[in-house]
């Protein structure tokens with residue numbers, strides 16, 4: 001990078017808005033995918049859309065790669081620079097700009113932490129429905145870029161169902177405002193196209209979110225199983241019999257034990273082979289019908305115990321275990337590889353078994369904690385990245401897991417995106433022509449190819465326009 005560029009950027013951002021010191025750049029070398037690391041040449045922390053626009057004009061003119069970063073909780077290396085370049089963090093853009101309870105929307109800056117908007121509109125009886133388990137840290141901008149999911153997305157849908165408008169700065173500094181005030185807007189659905197674009201189309205600075213009215217009644221239930229297969233089959237049957245819970249989350253025995261030994265302890269029985277955390281929302285009669293129907297199915301599958309949270313405190317405790325499960329896994333090994341695949345919900349038992357067998361064959365420790373209602377498996381492998389042989393086995397197992405899930409009719413990602421982690425697995429699902437078409441779409445948004453290069457689509461050089469051909 002030419003020495004004049006940091007000086008120009010600093011004159012826009014001031015000392016607070018730029019990190020040049022190497023030690024202070026290290027925290028930006030990776031996200032939650034700990035084995036892919038690259039320290040950026042510079043970190044910029046703009047405080048407004050205009051500051052970001054001015055910086056991008058300079059970086060674009062110099063052809064410097066740019067990686068947007070929310071909170072860095074991503075699990076696929078999306079916010080990790082590939083070969084130096086500049087990381088642009090949104091941490092200083094976290095204001096709530098407007099809450100309109102009558103029209104049920106909020107306008108926020110993209111660096112706002114997910115859970116903060118729900119806290120801010122609680123008094124209005126409204127909430128922001130997408131609730132990734134990382135919601136106390138991850139940002140709305142990162143959620144938009146990855147089309148994030150969460151336990152309650154089973155009922156309410158992933159992020160794309162809750163975004164009404166975006167302000168985006170494109171690679172050359174142009175500002176684009178997209179909104180969907182009408183039910184069926186004319187023209188291409190650019191908003192839909194941007195959501196899930198993993199920082200490769202532009203940087204979102206403002207987001208208009210749909211707010212959802214809180215249900216009259218919420219019931220949280222815990223079904224305790226002597227067997228993981230039965231927990232999976234219970235979920236399959238709940239869906240087949242058309243019951244409508246808002247969340248269906250499975251945790252296996254190793255997860256339960258890690259949670260119970262941690263500060264997130266939720267009172268899950270450590271001798272259980274699996275628990276199914278269920279939430280039901282609606283009017284009192286709707287809830288009672290759902291609870292009775294789901295309990296009958298769980299009993300048919302031989303539950304050891306059935307619990308119903310008696311109040312808000314008990315409800316929060318049951319959820320604290322689920323939301324803290326990944327943190328608790330630090331007790332098992334120093335590193336955690338969180339795989340993210342979607343499989344048909346009729347095949348949950350089969351795929352959980354197959355993924356467990358794969359990890360056992362590679363002598364790896366697997367835990368399962370997943371959005372079962374969506375068929376969104378998270379086979380988690382605990383490992384130590386300092387051990388090269390273990391690292392090799394983790395990657396080989398992850399590849400096999402992906403292959404069996406796709407062979408069973410699944411897809412590459414339920415919610416975490418592709419990033420670096422699954423870039424070289426894209427060929428398992430897409431033809432080279434599909435990927436070439438995707439590169440064409442990226443070119444339309446960012447012809448310079450400086451936005452998050454080297455992610456999602458396998459190419460030889462970062463901003464190449466043709467995908468690499470893999471042997472299928």
Ligand SMILES: Cc1cc2nc3c(=O)[nH]c(=O)nc-3n(C[C@H](O)[C@H](O)[C@H](O)COP(=O)(O)OP(=O)(O)OC[C@H]3O[C@@H](n4cnc5c(N)ncnc54)[C@H](O)[C@@H]3O)c2cc1C
Nearest residue numbers: 070071072073074078133139141142145148149199204415
């Ligand atoms: C413990 C734990 C639990 C998790 N649970 C879930 C879960 O339940 N559901 C789920 O979906 N994910 C989950 N995740 C993954 C992660 O939290 C989500 O992918 C989240 O959306 C990332 O948000 P972030 O702000 O941390 O983004 P980052 O990790 O900083 O970035 C993610 C991607 O978004 C891009 N990006 C960031 N901000 C912007 C912006 N303003 N404009 C354009 N691009 C941008 C980045 O370049 C990158 O490609 C979990 C992660 C952890 C660590």
